[in-house]
Amino acid sequence: MRLRLIAILVLLLAGCASPDGGGDGRIVLRFQSLAWQDDSVRATKELVREWNATHPGVTVRYVQGSWDSVHDQLLTSFEGGEAPDIVHDAADDLADFAHGGYLADLTRLLPARLKAAIPRRSWDTATFEGRVYGVPFLQEPRVLVANATWLRQAGVRIPTPEHPWTWPEFRQVTKELSGGGRYGVAWPLKEPVSATLNLSLSAGGRLFHRGPDGKVAIRFEAADEIVPRTVRDQLAADGSAPRTTLGSGGSDTLPGFFGGRYAMVPLGFSYRQQIAQQAPKGFSWQVLPAPAGAGGLTQGVSPQTLSIAQDSPHKKEAAAFLDFLLQPRNMVRLALGDWMLPTGTEALKDPALHTARDGWATGTALAAHLTSAPAQSVRGYPEWKDKVATPAFQEYYSGAIGLDELRRRLERDGNLVLARYQR
Amino acid sequence: MRTRAATRAGQYAALLAYLAFLSFPFLWLLSTAFKPPRELGSLHPTWIPEHPTLANFRQAFDEQPLLRSALNSLLVALAAALIAVCLATPMAYVMARRRTRLARAASGWVVVSQAFPFVLVIIPLFLVLRSLRLIDSQAGLVMVYVVWALPFALWLLTGYVRAVPVELEEAAAVDGAGRLRTLVSVTAPLLAPGIAATALFAFVTAWNEFFFALVLLKTPEKQTLPVVLTRFIGAEGVADLGPLAAAAVLATLPSLVFFALVQRRIAGGMLAGAVKS
Numbered sequence: 187m188r189l190r191l192i193a194i195l196v197l198l199l200a201g202c203a204s205p206d207g208g209g210d211g212r213i214v215l216r217f218q219s220l221a222w223q224d225d226s227v228r229a230t231k232e233l234v235r236e237w238n239a240t241h242p243g244v245t246v247r248y249v250q251g252s253w254d255s256v257h258d259q260l261l262t263s264f265e266g267g268e269a270p271d272i273v274h275d276a277a278d279d280l281a282d283f284a285h286g287g288y289l290a291d292l293t294r295l296l297p298a299r300l301k302a303a304i305p306r307r308s309w310d311t312a313t314f315e316g317r318v319y320g321v322p323f324l325q326e327p328r329v330l331v332a333n334a335t336w337l338r339q340a341g342v343r344i345p346t347p348e349h350p351w352t353w354p355e356f357r358q359v360t361k362e363l364s365g366g367g368r369y370g371v372a373w374p375l376k377e378p379v380s381a382t383l384n385l386s387l388s389a390g391g392r393l394f395h396r397g398p399d400g401k402v403a404i405r406f407e408a409a410d411e412i413v414p415r416t417v418r419d420q421l422a423a424d425g426s427a428p429r430t431t432l433g434s435g436g437s438d439t440l441p442g443f444f445g446g447r448y449a450m451v452p453l454g455f456s457y458r459q460q461i462a463q464q465a466p467k468g469f470s471w472q473v474l475p476a477p478a479g480a481g482g483l484t485q486g487v488s489p490q491t492l493s494i495a496q497d498s499p500h501k502k503e504a505a506a507f508l509d510f511l512l513q514p515r516n517m518v519r520l521a522l523g524d525w526m527l528p529t530g531t532e533a534l535k536d537p538a539l540h541t542a543r544d545g546w547a548t549g550t551a552l553a554a555h556l557t558s559a560p561a562q563s564v565r566g567y568p569e570w571k572d573k574v575a576t577p578a579f580q581e582y583y584s585g586a587i588g589l590d591e592l593r594r595r596l597e598r599d600g601n602l603v604l605a606r607y608q609r
Numbered sequence: 610m611r612t613r614a615a616t617r618a619g620q621y622a623a624l625l626a627y628l629a630f631l632s633f634p635f636l637w638l639l640s641t642a643f644k645p646p647r648e649l650g651s652l653h654p655t656w657i658p659e660h661p662t663l664a665n666f667r668q669a670f671d672e673q674p675l676l677r678s679a680l681n682s683l684l685v686a687l688a689a690a691l692i693a694v695c696l697a698t699p700m701a702y703v704m705a706r707r708r709t710r711l712a713r714a715a716s717g718w719v720v721v722s723q724a725f726p727f728v729l730v731i732i733p734l735f736l737v738l739r740s741l742r743l744i745d746s747q748a749g750l751v752m753v754y755v756v757w758a759l760p761f762a763l764w765l766l767t768g769y770v771r772a773v774p775v776e777l778e779e780a781a782a783v784d785g786a787g788r789l790r791t792l793v794s795v796t797a798p799l800l801a802p803g804i805a806a807t808a809l810f811a812f813v814t815a816w817n818e819f820f821f822a823l824v825l826l827k828t829p830e831k832q833t834l835p836v837v838l839t840r841f842i843g844a845e846g847v848a849d850l851g852p853l854a855a856a857a858v859l860a861t862l863p864s865l866v867f868f869a870l871v872q873r874r875i876a877g878g879m880l881a882g883a884v885k886s
Contacts, residue, residue, distance in 0.1 A: 216827070220844070222840055222841070222842070222843040222844075222849075223843065223849075224668075224671075224672050227672070248829075249827060249828075249829065250829055250840060252823070252836070252839040252840055252842070253839075253842060253843055253844045253845075254839040254842050255819075255820060255823060255839075258728070258731075258820070258824075259820075259823050259824050261732075262731055262732055262735050262824045263824070265732045265735065265736075266732065266735040266736055266739055266744070267739070268735075268739065268744055268745075268827070270827075276844065377845070435845070435846055435847075436845070436847065437846075437847055437848065437850075440650050441650055441651055441652040441654075442652060444650050444651070444652060445651070445652025445653070447652065454845065456843075456844075456847070457847070460650075460847065463646045464646045464647055464649055464650030465647070465650065466647055466650075466651075467647070490844075
């Protein structure tokens with residue numbers, strides 16, 4: 187009886203263990219991709235297959251990662267020396283890895299073609315202290331997804347990237363559209379900090395100011411007030427935005443949008459995939475640019491990035507694979523699969539991105555205005571965001587505190603946090 | 610008489626309400642799994658899908674290797690449960706019956722060891738497993754799950770062993786039974802509910818566990834179901850809700866089946882009672 191039990195245990199463990207493959211002289215690169223929509227996974231896998239078919243000496247092994255817990259998973263892998271050679275992540279997650287020495291500086295590794303293909307403003311999102319730690323390749327602006335029928339019937343001016351609404355005009359329009367239990371806009375502000383800061387660039391807000399000594403200080407100035415004040419006025423003074431969506435994610439607002447309760451919802455550009463899939467038959471929707479201010483249509487973004495692990499023994503080959511993967515036509519395939527925009531200038535010219543269908547043309551017209559959020563490269567930003575800014579903005583939007591208290595918390599408490607990282 | 614009937618009716622009503630409360634998430638998940646995308650975005654969702662579809666299940670199976678990852682999860686969870694029970698049972702017996710300093714220290718350590726959050730141990734654990742060449746190995750994952758489940762399993766089983774009156778073992782000894790015979794014929798049957806509960810706990814813990822599996826397993830063919838399920842969730846928490854619900858229903862079933870199989874032993878053992886003390 188006892189022998190039988192031991193045998194079962196041994197068999198179970200033997201069944202679990204299996205030898206690791208590879209090791210026949212070929213270079214094997216592990217590429218951890220975070221592609222998740224069916225089309226983008228398929229496109230990425232196809233591109234890996236194409237590479238492997240044309241590069242017999244360097245095999246790329248596709249490893250499926252997940253956006254959920256990607257930071258912790260990568261950190262553990264880096265610390266343990268088991269990280270993939272090529273890492274897919276987002277620009278706002280790279281600062282800690284770059285400072286920790288886990289990522290290779292790509293400045294000399296990348297070919298001139300790839301460097302020239304992506305504009306400076308996009309490179310800035312993945313550049314820390316003059317070194318490039320990731321190739322920004324996909325990005326998405328925040329847009330207004332609108333109920334086209336409602337807006338048309340209300341007779342309001344429809345904004346375009348050439349003639350966007352100003353923030354005061356946007357507030358006025360949402361006021362006109364509201365009434366009878368219906369709202370002009372629903373703000374899904376589960377993550378209020380990135381939404382507020384990224385949109386505030388359009389009003390000329392910067393919040394994070396770098397001095398000549400390289401140190402960053404937080405100053406909540408008049409331009410930084412415009413977006414939060416507009417949202418608060420819509421919520422509290424005008425009644426043109428419901429309070430109930432303040433704690434919601436973008437997807438949570440869609441039933442109310444489809445049900446005719448909200449005329450507009452500010453969402454990331456890639457939400458269009460979900461809208462196209464879930465919208466009731468006959469529901470007419472359109473994509474509008476976010477309002478503009480002193481900064482024009484400028485928005486902060488955190489593009490998806492591809493990096494090379496510092497521990498990878500095959501950095502040159504990994505860089506060659508990135509060059510292949512991010513050829514303009516390939517970038518377009520990846521962008522279409524994820525319903526996002528490519529960063530590449532040449533890729534952005536692709537006709538598929540200029541069609542009016544599903545709002546592609548409007549989003550593509552905004553690409554030139556997407557830039558790195560000033561906070562992105564600031565050390566201590568994640569802690570400031572979690573401990574200071576998120577609760578402060580949540581309380582401000584819910585009406586618990588006023589603008590002065592918001593300013594005091596962002597500046598005084600925020601600068602204390604940043605000071606610890608800048609000694 | 611009438612008062613007693615009213616009380617009984619009230620008790621049943623409360624029980625039904627509690628049951629509804631507990632089963633609500635699973636029933637909602639079940640309903641979501643059979644809804645087409647347009648119903649998922651409806652402002653007035655219904656319990657029964659208006660146009661039920663299997664498309665979510667088809668899509669879930671098409672997009673992700675659910676069957677393979679479910680088999681991986683089953684293998685890992687069964688192995689972890691079996692090993693945890695085999696290790697915890699004799700250890701718990703000794704800790705309950707021998708009141709030595711070592712046993713008391715071990716009990717204390719069991720309680721303390723549960724205080725460490727996994728984020729604290731994951732990097733050292735990763736390094737240890739790497740030096741043992743157990744990264745990207747399901748055997749390594751089983752070891753982690755066993756170690757992770759062991760403190761609570763020990764604590765749980767020690768309580769069960771203490772509940773078995775030592776007089777029963779003494780009576781068996783008086784009747785001429787040897788140590789082994791006493792353990793096998795007297796103690797083990799009375800411990801069956803505890804063993805079943807421990808196995809269930811270890812199985813469900815391993816079956817549901819996500820982070821260790823995410824960090825330790827690299828090869829797609831070896832990955833477990835919770836890791837594969839997160840692939841239906843994209844950046845900023847946007848989820849492919851229909852296929853995710855369909856896959857989650859499938860992921861819930863083995864736990865339910867396993868519980869259905871062992872719950873009779875747990876309940877039966879509790880109700881059986883051993884002796885009048």
